[in-house]
Amino acid sequence: xxxxxxxxxxxxxxxxxxxxxxxxxxxxxxxxxxxxxxxxxxxxxxxxxxxxxxxxxxxxxxxxxxxxxxxxxxxxxxxxxxxxxxxxxxxxxxxxxxxxxxxxxxxxxxxxxxxxxxxxxxxxxxxxxxxxxxxxxxxxxxxxxxxxxxxxxxxxxxxxxxx
Numbered sequence: 001x002x003x004x005x006x007x008x009x010x011x012x013x014x015x016x017x018x019x020x021x022x023x024x025x026x027x028x029x030x031x032x033x034x035x036x037x038x039x040x041x042x043x044x045x046x047x048x049x050x051x052x053x054x055x056x057x058x059x060x061x062x063x064x065x066x067x068x069x070x071x072x073x074x075x076x077x078x079x080x081x082x083x084x085x086x087x088x089x090x091x092x093x094x095x096x097x098x099x100x101x102x103x104x105x106x107x108x109x110x111x112x113x114x115x116x117x118x119x120x121x122x123x124x125x126x127x128x129x130x131x132x133x134x135x136x137x138x139x140x141x142x143x144x145x146x147x148x149x150x151x152x153x154x155x156x157x158x159x160x161x162x163x
Contacts, residue, residue, distance in 0.1 A: 001072055001092040007102040007121075009078045009087055015100065015121035017132065019139045022117045023147045029107045029114045031154035033083045036105055042149035044142050045069055062091070069138070071095045083107060097128035097135060114154075116147055 007015070025032060035042055037057055040049035045068040055061040058080045066072050071094035079087035087104040100123040108115040120139060124132055 001074065001094045003092050004090050004098070004100055006076060006091050007078070007089040007100050012087065012102050012104050012119070012121050015102070015123055017098075017122040017124050017128070017136070018119055019136055019143060020117070020119040021140070021143055021147065022115065023144075023151065024110065024113045024115055025147070025151035025154065026112075027114050027151055027154035029083045029109050032107050032114050032116060032150055033086070035150045035154055036086045039065065039146070042153055043067075043146040044149070073101075078102070079104070097125055097131065098122045099125050099128075116150065118143055118147065 038049050040046045046065060047068055048066040049063055050065075051057075051061060051063045052074065053060070053062045057077070059077050061077045061080070062074055064072065064074050072092075073090045073094070074092040075088040076091050077086070077088045079085050085104065085106050088102060090098070090101040093101065101121070103118065103120050106115075106117040108117075120143065122128070124135075128135065
């Protein structure tokens with residue numbers, strides 16, 4: 001893997017490449033948040049997600065992931081606000097497509113449902129700029145399917161739990 005310059009939390013909004021999305025899930029925010037600790041359980045083609053620091057969550061904690069298409073990466077948590085937000089930056093990757101990369105997941109209760117807003121941001125490498133349209137379409141499809149999978153795993157069905 002090659003080392004990347006990590007992003008700071010305030011830099012997530014200034015990256016030139018972004019994939020974003022929003023979904024309303026029939027799930028409790030705490031259950032949705034819990035799913036974010038192990039993307040290998042819900043992100044399409046994710047083969048592994050292993051915490052590599054003593055902490056298994058929280059700001060500064062690191063985990064390594066392995067994805068069938070996107071390769072390996074090491075992530076460092078930038079924000080870990082229980083039931084509200086997770087953000088991280090990649091500090092090492094095997095992918096030749098990015099020079100910097102980060103993600104942010106926001107969780108908001110909306111009535112009996114949970115709103116999930118996600119964004120993946122990056123500074124593409126020279127090679128990444130060449131394949132940017134295909135990369136954007138692939139990532140958008142993977143993230144949309146991943147959010148649906150989170151919804152299925154964390155489902156609480158309003159009809160059974162409405163107060």
